Amino acid sequence: MQTVAVTGITSGVGLRFAEMAVERGITVRALVRDPARADAKRLASMGITLERGDLDDRRALEAISRGASSFFHFAxxxxxRGEASEFVRVNVGGTRNAxxxxxxxxxxxxxxxxxxxxxxRPDRGRVDESWPTRHTTVPYDDTKVDAERLAFARGxxxxxxxxxxxxxIIYGPYDRNFMPRAVDSLRHHRFLLVGGGRAPLNVVWVDHVVDVALLASERPEARGEAFNVMDEVDARPxxxxxxxxxxxxAVGAPPPRLSLPYSxxxxxxxxxxxxxxxxxxNAVPPISPFVVKILTRDVIYDASKAQRLLGWKPKVRALDGLAREARSFAERERRA
Structure with missing residues (x-):
């Protein structure tokens, strides 16, 4: 039986990975900061071995690694926004420790x-994995660049x-960011369309991310490679x-009507x-220059490489997946 090590198991990607891995008979050992949390207890009830610690705890990281064939670093x-030093500590330092x-x-x-x-975050173009990585001065972006470069070099x-x-942008059943914010902004008439909302919005269902991650751990063609993953491979997002x-x-909210020119x-x-x-x-503004930029870029991320090298095929179109997850989100709200 295959055994894998996982960080970020309580993230949206991590939780769905846990479910899909267990369904496939994979043994999962994972790092968690607080085993008493509800989501950690649920993971333990699924048979997942939890090791208490964080990304600075090398003993705990080594404990989940022993005997594992693959290490999935999702944390x-x-x-x-936030302190740049924290982005560096977690995203770069945590990757090195992992x-x-x-x-x-x-x-x-x-x-x-x-x-x-x-x-x-280029302004336009069809972006495949041959595009160079580059810094933007945004701490999240820059530390993800540094972490990925470190992963390949140190690896x-x-x-x-x-x-x-x-x-x-990832959406799915454990999404704590995109779907909750989108639904809230729609209900309060704050969902902004810049320039009429014509720009493509690149999104991906979490199951597609997990599928590609699992294939990357299995296929020899994945060694040393990077893969974009998108819902739409053969069509514009x-x-x-x-x-x-x-x-x-899907949630019974008014459609977006607030539209402003870019400037x-x-x-x-x-x-x-x-x-x-x-x-x-510490508050999150309802709109920021960062968000305006995302809403106006005429960029498409090309995910055909994952199809070509890994044999991956998306299971759902973006709008169908978004509608389904939005309905599920509204249903969970009603039950809460």
């Missing part, structure tokens, strides 16, 4: 959950077979307006971000 500090622990534990394959943010030094998986309208219909939206975003930060440094 990361995410967001568009790599070293994987080597010490005798692991062969290391699957690193990266992000399409490593491309530097080569240690003799590990490293693969990077690069998703865009849905537009921001289409995504907003689909989610609104007006960006100016307003700078003001809102400054005012929000003055009132509460």
């Amino acid at each position: 990361a500090h995410v967001g568009d 790599l070293d622990a994987a080597k010490a534990g005798g692991v062969r394959r290391f699957v690193h959950l990266s992000s399409t943010a490593v491309y530097g 080569a030094e240690l003799g590990l077979e490293v693969t990077a998986v690069r998703p865009p 849905p537009s921001v307006r289409e995504v907003g309208t689909t989610i609104a219909e 007006v939206a960006m100016g307003a975003a700078h003001v809102v971000e400054r005012v929000t930060k003055l009132r509460d440094p």
Whole structure:
């Protein structure tokens, strides 16, 4: 029976990975900061072995690595704000510690959950894995670049077979970011369309991310490679307006109507971000320059390499997947 080590098991990707791995008969050993948390207890009830610790705890990392054939590194500090030092500690330092622990534990394959943010968020183009990675001065983006570069370089030094998986916005049953924020903004008439919402919104269902990660741990063709993963491989992703309208219909919210030209939206975003930060440094502004940028980039991430090298096939189209997950989100709210 295959045994794997996992960090970030209580993240949206990690929780779904746990379910899918157990369904396949894979033995999972995972790092958790607090085994008493409800999601950790649920993981334990599924037969997953939990080791208490964080990414600075090399003993705990080595404990989950011993006897594992693959190490899935899903843990990361995410967001568009926060102390740069924390992004560096978790995303870069944590990756180094995970790599070293994987080597010490005798692991062969290391699957690193990266992000399409490593491309530097270009304004336009069809972006495949041959595009260079670059910094943007945004701490999350820059530390994901540094972490991925470290994974490949340090992995080569240690003799590990490293693969990077690069998703865009991820949605799914344990999504704590995109779907909750989208639904809330739609219900409160704050879902912003910049320039009419015509730009593509690159999204991916969490099951597709897990599928590619598992294939990356199994297929020899994945060694030393990076893979974009998207819902749409042979078609243009849905537009921001289409995504907003689909989610609104699924949860019974009004469709998005607030539309601003780019210059007006960006100016307003700078003001809102400054005012929000003055009132509460820890608050998340309803709109920011970072979000406006995401909503207006005419960029498509090409995921055909995963199809070609790994034999992966997406199971659902983006709008169908978003509608289903939005309905599930609304149902969970009603039951809560």
